[in-house]
Amino acid sequence: MGRAPCCDKANVKKGPWSPEEDAKLKAYIDKYGTGGNWIALPQKIGLKRCGKSCRLRWLNYLRPNIKHGGFSEEEDNIICSLYISIGSRWSVIAAQLPGRTDNDIKNYWNTKLKKKLLGRRKQSNNINRLSATQEYPKDPNGVDHNVCGPVLSNSAVERLQLHMQLQTLQNPNLSFYTNPSLWPNKLHPLQEKMIKSLQFMNESTYNPNLIQHVSQLGQGHNCNFHEKDYSPITGLKIDELASSLNGLPSSDGMEHSVQAELDDLVNNKTFGFPQQEDSIAEFDCFKDMDDGAKDSLVWWSNDLESKLPASSNSWDYLVGYSLQ
DNA sequence: AAGTGCTCCAACCGCCAACAG
DNA sequence: GCTGTTGGCGGTTGGAGCACT
Numbered sequence: 001m002g003r004a005p006c007c008d009k010a011n012v013k014k015g016p017w018s019p020e021e022d023a024k025l026k027a028y029i030d031k032y033g034t035g036g037n038w039i040a041l042p043q044k045i046g047l048k049r050c051g052k053s054c055r056l057r058w059l060n061y062l063r064p065n066i067k068h069g070g071f072s073e074e075e076d077n078i079i080c081s082l083y084i085s086i087g088s089r090w091s092v093i094a095a096q097l098p099g100r101t102d103n104d105i106k107n108y109w110n111t112k113l114k115k116k117l118l119g120r121r122k123q124s125n126n127i128n129r130l131s132a133t134q135e136y137p138k139d140p141n142g143v144d145h146n147v148c149g150p151v152l153s154n155s156a157v158e159r160l161q162l163h164m165q166l167q168t169l170q171n172p173n174l175s176f177y178t179n180p181s182l183w184p185n186k187l188h189p190l191q192e193k194m195i196k197s198l199q200f201m202n203e204s205t206y207n208p209n210l211i212q213h214v215s216q217l218g219q220g221h222n223c224n225f226h227e228k229d230y231s232p233i234t235g236l237k238i239d240e241l242a243s244s245l246n247g248l249p250s251s252d253g254m255e256h257s258v259q260a261e262l263d264d265l266v267n268n269k270t271f272g273f274p275q276q277e278d279s280i281a282e283f284d285c286f287k288d289m290d291d292g293a294k295d296s297l298v299w300w301s302n303d304l305e306s307k308l309p310a311s312s313n314s315w316d317y318l319v320g321y322s323l324q
Numbered sequence: 325a326a327g328t329g330c331t332c333c334a335a336c337c338g339c340c341a342a343c344a345g
Numbered sequence: 346g347c348t349g350t351t352g353g354c355g356g357t358t359g360g361a362g363c364a365c366t
Contacts, residue, residue, distance in 0.1 A: 090355065
């Protein structure tokens with residue numbers, strides 16, 4: 001048995017709001033406020049609308065100081081940076097943009113900004129190919145062991161792709177993605193995984209040199225890594241690379257929740273990598289590692305922590321950091 | 325001019341967390 | 346602690362308007 005509906009669906013009007021309905025709702029709220037109960041409000045003012053619909057109409061269109069359309073370049077940058085950092089948490093993003101609503105930002109992102117930043121050509125095709133055509137071997141228990149394969153979620157891939165473009169635009173010489181001299185001799189399996197994911201994305205944005213570099217490193221993932229194999233990419237935006245990997249599915253196929261990501265970020269924990277050894281062990285390809293190799297996995301997060309000031313445990317810092 | 329496809333966005337839907345009783 | 350109600354949120358849809366053939 002499902003939950004009771006919030007209103008009598010048969011007796012409520014749906015669809016676009018008329019000017020008269022808008023006027024009624026606005027006049028009432030201006031005079032009395034919402035009364036703390038949206039569900040009861042439409043009855044009080046004689047509107048045949050669902051309370052939720054009234055709330056949405058008020059929040060998105062009728063309340064004062066709402067801006068529609070005409071997003072500035074600065075707002076574009078903020079939206080993009082926050083989307084990369086925290087994903088589709090539109091209410092959080094809207095809170096950083098006075099006068100904008102989450103619905104407006106969501107629509108703007110989905111219809112314009114995403115296309116503007118990622119480009120339309122082949123994006124959907126390649127993303128779909130990535131998610132729909134890849135098949136991974138499973139053991140008899142149905143567990144996917146191919147965690148070294150290109151299995152980033154669409155959201156993670158999209159955010160990563162955006163991130164690459166932004167960083168490359170901002171500082172091509174210091175971008176990990178475009179500067180071969182900054183690549184380590186041997187990539188971490190997760191780095192390889194990330195880059196292999198990019199092979200399925202828009203050809204206009206991934207870096208062929210990087211892909212070639214990965215190919216030259218060999219196809220296999222023996223996962224017998226040693227500390228010396230991972231030269232830290234000194235001075236690079238390792239934090240950004242690591243944060244781009246947020247959303248990696250764990251071995252049970254469940255994606256890291258965005259809330260958990262944000263919590264980790266604001267609490268100055270790892271960027272995309274679990275610090276605890278137990279958590280690392282969840283990745284099947286880490287199971288055969290010796291302790292030293294496991295220890296080497298934390299260099300991304302350690303490097304990040306060295307970059308973050310002690311006072312970075314705040315949302316403001318996170319936003320500022322992502323906008324750098 | 326008519327048909328078709330695409331874009332945009334207002335509004336809806338369903339899930340979940342918080343809260344009150 | 347349990348249950349029902351409400352608010353809040355993100356994903357999705359429907360349709361109006363526009364562009365193209």
